[in-house]
Amino acid sequence: MTTGKFIRTIFFVEILKGLTLTFKSMLTPAVTRRYPKVKRPAKPGFRGLHALAKNEEGKMKCVGCGLCGAYCPSQCIHIYTTEGEDHNKVVDRYEIEVLRCVYCGFCVEACPFGAISLSEHYEYSDYSRDAFYMTKEKLLSNWDKYFAGKKGEAYYRKFWRPQSEDFTGHEGQAKFEKVKKLKVKS
Amino acid sequence: MNEILQSFIGQVSNPWLKLGIDIVIILIKIAIVIAIALLHVAYATYWERKVIGHMQVRLGPIEVGPHGLLQPIADGVKLFFKEDIIPADADKPLFYIAPVIFFISTLTSLSVIPFFNHFVIADINIGLLFLFAMSSLGAYGIVISGWSSNSKYAFLGGLRSASQVISYEIAMGLSLVGVMIMSGSLNLVDIVKAQQQYPTGMYFIPQILGFFVFVVAAFAETNRLPFDLPEAESELVAGYFTEYSGFRFALFFLGEYTGMLIMSSICAVCFLGGWTVPQFIMNALPFLSKLPNIVWVLVFLVKVYAFMFFYYWVRATLPRYRYDQLMAIGWKLLIPLALLNIVITGLAKILIKG
């Protein structure tokens, strides 16, 4: 054992350093987020509760092709269709078992019509399981609730991947040259 | 105040009445001390959570009351109304009595702690010995609780605690022998007064070795990090009180924090000068001697709190020792150091006297 090491040992140098650090941290502001009181806004593109999209006329976009149900990894989407007038497909029931959903967003990717989306809403606890069995009506009202106005289209584009630009590259891609330092470093 | 009381008692001639008044006074003292202690213990938990919370860059309790000030009360109420679960195979009488032993023994220790000159429930001349005796008794509570729970984790926790408390009892006793030699007394009030006469005003400077041994042993005696092996939550779930819930758990909890209070008080009394400040400060600032008594009680409390803060601070910083390492430190490091301290102190005393 060298002298320096000996001195460090008997004077508890490393422990004193640790104590200094904890004491300093005591004086720095806490990083706690006081959720439910202070809510953190979900980042744009958050994958939350589902919604069925409506078109401009307020009608359901879904045509009942069943791709989302086929693609869904947790197989939680159930679609029941019948043949209506003019031999059109009519979506009778469109149901999502939310408790089985894994929020991968694959249903959005699968949908060729842009009829389903995930909203930023993530607080939906309840006392019974029935509340999580989303029927067509509930899903459509979700759209009104969370995607009012133009928000729906813009938000929805985020999920509807891949787009053509992903295959070709596009203008204004994120680059290092544009990186600006946000915080001042000590 | 004490003088007035004494003179009042002196006027009473009937011996029975005198005895009665004495008892009433002691009861009042006990009531005050217990009330202060329990309130203190309740808020010590709050304070600990706050301090450690901020050290860990979080907030600690904050929702109940302003800044979470009512949190300890809420916790207490919750623990009182919680279902009292007793394991089916537990040794019931022992299971009932273990937390009581633990709590009572720590609470009894309070009786000899001098908060101020003669404000002490029992001003006995073997105060320090009494403290050791009581803190050893507390170990029974832990061992019995570990045994009676009939749970393997609790059992291991109880065993660990037994050996830990017994080993560190020796180191702690020896560490205070230096103080006894210097002050020439076992009475805590006398120890404080002797310190006041001493040039540095506090014994922790000449007794630095003893102080170090005492601090480490105090941590181990109260089962606090880095020596909280009896209740090491990552190894033994919750150690000896794994099976306890509700009010019985609360008794253990209160007992632990009262134990911390006792240890901090011993430290303040024996090493930090109790309610006094060093003589040279008194000389430099003469107005200090005119201050009312209550200020000196606060001085004592500040010293106690400072030591409690150190408890929390260390808890927020250090990992936990292993069981065999704890024993090694106790027997191979602390006891020799304490013995060395005694030898040095004794020699110094003889040399200075001679």
Add this chain to the structure above:
Amino acid sequence: MEHIEKTFETRELTISMGPQHPATHGVLRLVLNLDGETVVRCTPYVGYLHRGVEKLGENRTYFAALPLSDRLDYISSMNNNVGYVNAVEKLFGIEAPERAKFIRTMVAEMGRISSHIIWLGTHVLDIGATTPFLYAFREREVIMDLFEMLCGARLTVSYPRVGGVRNDISQEFLDELYDFVLDFPSKMDDYETLVTENRVWKNRTVGIGVISAEEAINWGLTGGTLRGSGVNYDVRKHAPYDVYDRVEFDVPLGKNGDCYDRYLVRIGEMRQANRIIKQCIEKLPAGPVMADAPKFTLPPKDMVLKDMEHLIHQFILITKGPTVPEGEVYMGTEVPKGELGFYFVSDGTGKPYRMRVRAPSFVHASVLPRLCEGGLIADVIANIGTIDIVLGECDR
């Protein structure tokens, strides 16, 4: 000792540690036979979290099985995703474009940091220091927020796609990530101040759970657990995937193969991961993020409704999956826990005929008896922490 043993009849104490225990990191169950506090025999039981991922994978298309990999090692789902898509791409014989590879490397290293941070926090917490745990979560939160910004999910990201990544990164994301990268080394210093040199920590970890290099390889250990013994085996160096052959990084190695060395190796890996992220940000090229391989990637959505061909393509790929050449492929990737391998047997249809997950935690859990027997209970805790297992991955 012998005469004592003759006079006293002693029995072993059997303790069932777990599946619900504060230090077993999930649902690992260890049955410990104790002689006093010394562990005589240690028997791990796993399988409490068995969800049949391999069977599930056989019933989903190659695309739709991706979220299953999220749920293997749920702490570093990004790395699992990257491993999965790399294996599938190898089977398909396609390659992701340059930019996608850089992004993948970047996010995978973020996942590595976030996983190692959790490992550090919980390991240190097991040993009794509470503070680094919360410091660690402070930084992990930043990474989680970045993941949320990237793809809308914090834990189970499902971000990479076969043939690229789900979406391009935004400038905002890059800014904040660069900020984090510059800031992170000082945060690492904080953890190290509290832990590395601390005598209590050293007492608890140095010389505990020693395993020699040869033995470690023979047990099939990988990742930090193996490198702690001084074996220079890192899939990122041995069989580079993505852009690991184009970024500079060192592989930290231990010497003694004890808990302390494994700790140092992982601490070093975090610093190296930070370095890799920094290089990835700086070198990030412009260009596409999805491979031009129409047979194996979903068609662009803006074309789907315009173009019949794309629409049909979409339908076929989603319902039946891509048409894959027959064959079998094993691909290992370096996830924070070790080498995560995917072994696919393809029979030419869109679903894997056999999907085997070679989970590092599974192997690492099997070495526990070797490490723990002969030590104390407290060492068992240190060993569980240091081999860094996640039971979701172990049980699959």
Add this chain to the structure above:
Amino acid sequence: MEPVEIANKIKEKFPDEVLDVKEFRGQVSVTLKKSRILEICRYLHDDPELYFDYLIDVCGVDYLGRKDKRFEVVYHLYSVKHRHAIRLKAEVSENEPRIDSVMPVWVGANWHERECFDMYGIMFKGHPDPRRILMPEDWEGYPLRKDYPVKGPAKEWPGFLDVLDRAKRFKDFEWHE
């Protein structure tokens, strides 16, 4: 060493054992008879030029109705020193699902082989601890076999029935408002 060379080397050394050598995406798999698998593995491990010191993985594959011998046990080997890999596949028939354990060569095969037994019912001779690992010990059937239904067997696992039974008994203790 190139994987094909390794395969050839195995073929030279054990000409009767090698049934087939296949290459796909740069990875070579050698199909073997199961009888001398332990010997081959020991050779691969000990030969200084090959030195496969690291057993990546052991797993089973069920080729129900596709091959004569229903099962294959697949070994992925890697040499940390020489940085080369090879895949061995040993054919195991349904009638006699037994194969030698490679644990004497690589201890790490322990849990992989247990899992293989658990999932496919392939016995490993010489394994010191041949129990189920992921499934409960009283589980019937081998879940990863292709003829095992995805949603589980029609018969409930006794352990689950046990839990249901207990839940029914505890119903009385439930707290109601």
